[in-house]
Amino acid sequence: MIAPGSRLLALALVGALVVAACGSSDDGAGGTTTTTDAASPSTTAAAASEPVTVAELFDPDALAAEVTEVDCTLENGSTTSCHRLVVASIPGTVDPGPFCPPTVDSDEGGIFTWDGDDPGLYALDASFWSLMDQQGYSFADADGSLHIADPADAAPGQDSCLEATPDDSYTLAVLLPTAPEDLDEPTDLGTVSQVGLALDGVTIFGDAPSGTSGAIPALDPCGGHVDPSGYYHWHFGATSIQSNLDAAGVPRECGEPQDEDAIFGVAFDGYAIYGPHHDGTDPTDLDECSGHVA
Numbered sequence: 001m002i003a004p005g006s007r008l009l010a011l012a013l014v015g016a017l018v019v020a021a022c023g024s025s026d027d028g029a030g031g032t033t034t035t036t037d038a039a040s041p042s043t044t045a046a047a048a049s050e051p052v053t054v055a056e057l058f059d060p061d062a063l064a065a066e067v068t069e070v071d072c073t074l075e076n077g078s079t080t081s082c083h084r085l086v087v088a089s090i091p092g093t094v095d096p097g098p099f100c101p102p103t104v105d106s107d108e109g110g111i112f113t114w115d116g117d118d119p120g121l122y123a124l125d126a127s128f129w130s131l132m133d134q135q136g137y138s139f140a141d142a143d144g145s146l147h148i149a150d151p152a153d154a155a156p157g158q159d160s161c162l163e164a165t166p167d168d169s170y171t172l173a174v175l176l177p178t179a180p181e182d183l184d185e186p187t188d189l190g191t192v193s194q195v196g197l198a199l200d201g202v203t204i205f206g207d208a209p210s211g212t213s214g215a216i217p218a219l220d221p222c223g224g225h226v227d228p229s230g231y232y233h234w235h236f237g238a239t240s241i242q243s244n245l246d247a248a249g250v251p252r253e254c255g256e257p258q259d260e261d262a263i264f265g266v267a268f269d270g271y272a273i274y275g276p277h278h279d280g281t282d283p284t285d286l287d288e289c290s291g292h293v294a
Contacts, residue, residue: 064171065171081179089166096220098110100163100216101124105126110252113208139160147161186289
């Protein structure tokens, strides 16, 4: 899946004819102290729309440099051109957190999609930690203080809520094909697959890692968190997550403006990622990649 609550829609970028697509591979944006390039093409159908420049799609504060066009090689081995976008590791367009609460009874924590027994989307609050106790985990000391660990450090050796340390000292460079090319088969997205770039300059990932190993990688109420190397990224569509939270009965509020019809980002295959609705309703003509031509 691209991101929970999201879909793909074809969009023309700088006059190129583009196609609704399924996903990308793990070869994406990243790095710890230097700028790193990423391009991941994949594919399925075709449609045109009014051409726009890539820079016009993004929040003016999302980009750390001018968008340029460079030569690039796609996963199918073909040489083509890509838009090169540079973004901050911690964009000023977002206000990350909170993640792990200080104690099990605190309401200052984020959220997590639990995939063990009684799976679902939960607030990291007293009821969730009680559920973990019932399932045999021990995430807190006797006084209720939560075990919080940085995933960049050595394994904590006990059940822990994971919260990485942000590092705003570097940038990420992302490559988006100007004219994506079809693959013979859709590309399945695995856990933590790199999906694309949100219009706020935050990279988009697939599902967050499982917590059943006794390590809970906490997300903030908008569905993002910090990578162990220090950059912030989304695991949800931040502009439509509130409907997910409300449907699950999660008492958290995302501070990002919510618009379930609007474009949220651009996938690494070069196609637009929209919210779950079209004209205010659930679309009924989605393909196997949750995309359609409109």
